[in-house]
Amino acid sequence: MADWGEFGFIEALCQRLPPASGALRIGIGDDASWWRPESGNGILTTTDMLVAGVHFDLSYTSAADLGYKSLAVNLSDLAAMGAKPVCVYLSLGLPAALKKTWLDEFIDAFLELAEVYDVQLAGGDTVAARELVISVTLNGLAPAPSPLLRSGAVVGDDIYVSGSIGDSFLGLQLLQGCLQPDTNASAATDFLQSRHLRPQARIALGELLAASGRVSAMLDVSDGVVADLDHILVASGGLGAEIEGRRIPLSPAARQFVAAGRIALRDLLTGGEDYELLFTAAPAGRQKIAEIATRTGVDLTRIGQITEKDTILLFANGVFEELSGRGGYDHFHN
Amino acid sequence: MADWGEFGFIEALCQRLPPASGALRIGIGDDASWWRPESGNGILTTTDMLVAGVHFDLSYTSAADLGYKSLAVNLSDLAAMGAKPVCVYLSLGLPAALKKTWLDEFIDAFLELAEVYDVQLAGGDTVAARELVISVTLNGLAPAPSPLLRSGAVVGDDIYVSGSIGDSFLGLQLLQGCLQPDTNASAATDFLQSRHLRPQARIALGELLAASGRVSAMLDVSDGVVADLDHILVASGGLGAEIEGRRIPLSPAARQFVAAGRIALRDLLTGGEDYELLFTAAPAGRQKIAEIATRTGVDLTRIGQITEKDTILLFANGVFEELSGRGGYDHFHN
Numbered sequence: 240m241a242d243w244g245e246f247g248f249i250e251a252l253c254q255r256l257p258p259a260s261g262a263l264r265i266g267i268g269d270d271a272s273w274w275r276p277e278s279g280n281g282i283l284t285t286t287d288m289l290v291a292g293v294h295f296d297l298s299y300t301s302a303a304d305l306g307y308k309s310l311a312v313n314l315s316d317l318a319a320m321g322a323k324p325v326c327v328y329l330s331l332g333l334p335a336a337l338k339k340t341w342l343d344e345f346i347d348a349f350l351e352l353a354e355v356y357d358v359q360l361a362g363g364d365t366v367a368a369r370e371l372v373i374s375v376t377l378n379g380l381a382p383a384p385s386p387l388l389r390s391g392a393v394v395g396d397d398i399y400v401s402g403s404i405g406d407s408f409l410g411l412q413l414l415q416g417c418l419q420p421d422t423n424a425s426a427a428t429d430f431l432q433s434r435h436l437r438p439q440a441r442i443a444l445g446e447l448l449a450a451s452g453r454v455s456a457m458l459d460v461s462d463g464v465v466a467d468l469d470h471i472l473v474a475s476g477g478l479g480a481e482i483e484g485r486r487i488p489l490s491p492a493a494r495q496f497v498a499a500g501r502i503a504l505r506d507l508l509t510g511g512e513d514y515e516l517l518f519t520a521a522p523a524g525r526q527k528i529a530e531i532a533t534r535t536g537v538d539l540t541r542i543g544q545i546t547e548k549d550t551i552l553l554f555a556n557g558v559f560e561e562l563s564g565r566g567g568y569d570h571f572h573n
Numbered sequence: 574m575a576d577w578g579e580f581g582f583i584e585a586l587c588q589r590l591p592p593a594s595g596a597l598r599i600g601i602g603d604d605a606s607w608w609r610p611e612s613g614n615g616i617l618t619t620t621d622m623l624v625a626g627v628h629f630d631l632s633y634t635s636a637a638d639l640g641y642k643s644l645a646v647n648l649s650d651l652a653a654m655g656a657k658p659v660c661v662y663l664s665l666g667l668p669a670a671l672k673k674t675w676l677d678e679f680i681d682a683f684l685e686l687a688e689v690y691d692v693q694l695a696g697g698d699t700v701a702a703r704e705l706v707i708s709v710t711l712n713g714l715a716p717a718p719s720p721l722l723r724s725g726a727v728v729g730d731d732i733y734v735s736g737s738i739g740d741s742f743l744g745l746q747l748l749q750g751c752l753q754p755d756t757n758a759s760a761a762t763d764f765l766q767s768r769h770l771r772p773q774a775r776i777a778l779g780e781l782l783a784a785s786g787r788v789s790a791m792l793d794v795s796d797g798v799v800a801d802l803d804h805i806l807v808a809s810g811g812l813g814a815e816i817e818g819r820r821i822p823l824s825p826a827a828r829q830f831v832a833a834g835r836i837a838l839r840d841l842l843t844g845g846e847d848y849e850l851l852f853t854a855a856p857a858g859r860q861k862i863a864e865i866a867t868r869t870g871v872d873l874t875r876i877g878q879i880t881e882k883d884t885i886l887l888f889a890n891g892v893f894e895e896l897s898g899r900g901g902y903d904h905f906h907n
Contacts, residue, residue, distance in 0.1 A: 454645035
């Protein structure tokens with residue numbers, strides 16, 4: 240960065256951004272951005288900080304992957320509330336050695352994803368730093384009648400998860416060289432790695448689930464199905480859950496690893512970074528939820544039920560196993 | 574940080590926060606915060622990233638000073654739009670060697686200042702990092718009829734600045750040992766250093782100026798009066814300004830340094846980090862602005878006028894001097 244300067248980057252960035260439009264009245268360039276949302280349901284805000292070497296490894300994460308993912312994880316947080324994302328703020332701590340081409344690729348991928356969801360880059364900050372730090376804040380509109388919170392699950396509710404589980408964890412193991420890829424299955428390897436590097440935020444699905452009035456609690460799976468389910472159980476007043484192993488939705492690629500005994504189902508349930516939606520709903524909502532699955536083309540799989548006792552049990556191969564999801568986790572994060 | 578853990582800190586933080594109230598429905602603990610502002614004038618959002626060794630020097634900045642200032646600079650950005658701050662988001666990159674007492678003092682000062690302005694900590698992120706990184710995002714309500722932007726100054730407008738100028742720069746010079754303090758003036762030294770370490774955001778003043786309908790352009794002085802005035806001139810379509818040296822408001826402490834020839838007025842105009850409000854208004858607004866000064870108890874000094882030609886001239890000691898404020902600056906920042 241030292242040799243090309245911060246200002247050139249910002250100048251170029253501002254020139255390629257479209258003028259503020261829609262809800263956004265004033266974007267980059269004043270003391271603050273100004274946006275006038277239509278909705279009377281309120282504003283949802285989420286923020287994430289990513290640090291090189293802690294949250295990502297530049298040896299296998301391209302600039303474009305990182306630009307994509309640093310926005311995608313925030314989109315996923317808003318999806319988990321049923322929100323419509325509107326304005327994003329990007330702050331970068333940039334080391335002196337960073338190449339301009341790297342930053343260009345990062346920004347290209349970030350803005351490309353923003354465009355897909357009609358999100359406008361409305362501000363941020365760029366500063367010098369010893370290590371690469373990315374801080375993203377995303378503002379969105381709350382759905383009517385209310386955002387979907389983590390609290391609200393009740394005994395007897397079904398537990399659902401979208402898409403498939405464990406792909407991201409397998410992709411990470413492959414990227415890190417902890418698992419060897421199947422030599423005859425390079426498409427499967429690509430798929431799993433891309434599920435880790437390019438997670439898809441379930442924005443449209445989240446909006447439909449919020450509008451359905453059927454969902455009692457929801458979040459996105461970042462810490463792993465077990466830990467995130469536990470967040471719902473704690474937030475809902477200390478409930479428990481039973482999960483059926485045979486119902487856990489696995490991609491064909493993940494299924495192969497499990498069938499070959501190369502990974503345990505349990506590891507896929509605790510691996511994390513799935514960025515799928517995990518939610519609960521009373522059994523009366525089953526038909527409505529099936530309709531939403533059809534409409535969005537995203538599998539919504541019923542994997543178990545909320546119970547009274549304060550544990551998470553996995554039923555697999557004819558036996559119950561207790562999964563301990565409880566423990567310290569980041570309450571602060573949102 | 575390694576020895577006491579992130580979770581204990583977050584747990585303790587959440588326990589001391591009051592429950593979400595007023596506009597804030599859901600604070601820390603879900604995927605995103607949820608707030609329902611009353612105002613139909615829209616939302617103003619500002620964000621800042623601070624990095625140890627770049628934006629602050631821990632050798633003379635206490636944890637409490639830094640906790641205070643990392644919120645104050647964002648409050649000042651909203652003050653510069655005439656906004657009412659509502660919800661703040663704090664993300665921290667924390668080095669392993671950081672002491673718990675340091676972080677406690679940081680948070681105490683941050684929350685104490687938040688309380689003064691009725692701002693609620695509604696979310697954030699804490700992550701491991703090699704160096705201390707602080708990223709703050711602040712959401713607030715836009716004033717009616719509109720926020721005060723940097724654009725909008727016209728030829729003939731008066732130029733005003735609140736409070737006094739250059740104290741923060743002198744304070745920084747004293748803290749860094751670049752200036753030697755006057756041995757008979759420790760109160761002056763304390764005052765100047767505190768103006769650097771504990772700048773006061775002009776929230777109430779900003780709200781009154783926005784409501785007055787008299788202000789044509791406004792920002793807060795962070796880069797220095799000259800550079801920030803230039804931001805207004807550029808944003809307003811390429812105007813110029815004449816500033817009268819004798820009108821520049823100096824504190825008694827700063828005046829002493831200038832009188833003793835130990836610092837040039839020009840340096841105080843370019844030093845930066847004043848966090849005073851710099852604004853323009855047509856001469857017809859003079860009485861109204863004087864009333865606001867009386868009401869808030871904050872000096873509002875007319876220091877010059879907007880001109881047609883594309884330069885900033887300082888008139889002092891009987892001669893005009895051209896001040897070059899133009900040059901690369903951070904457009905991206907808000």
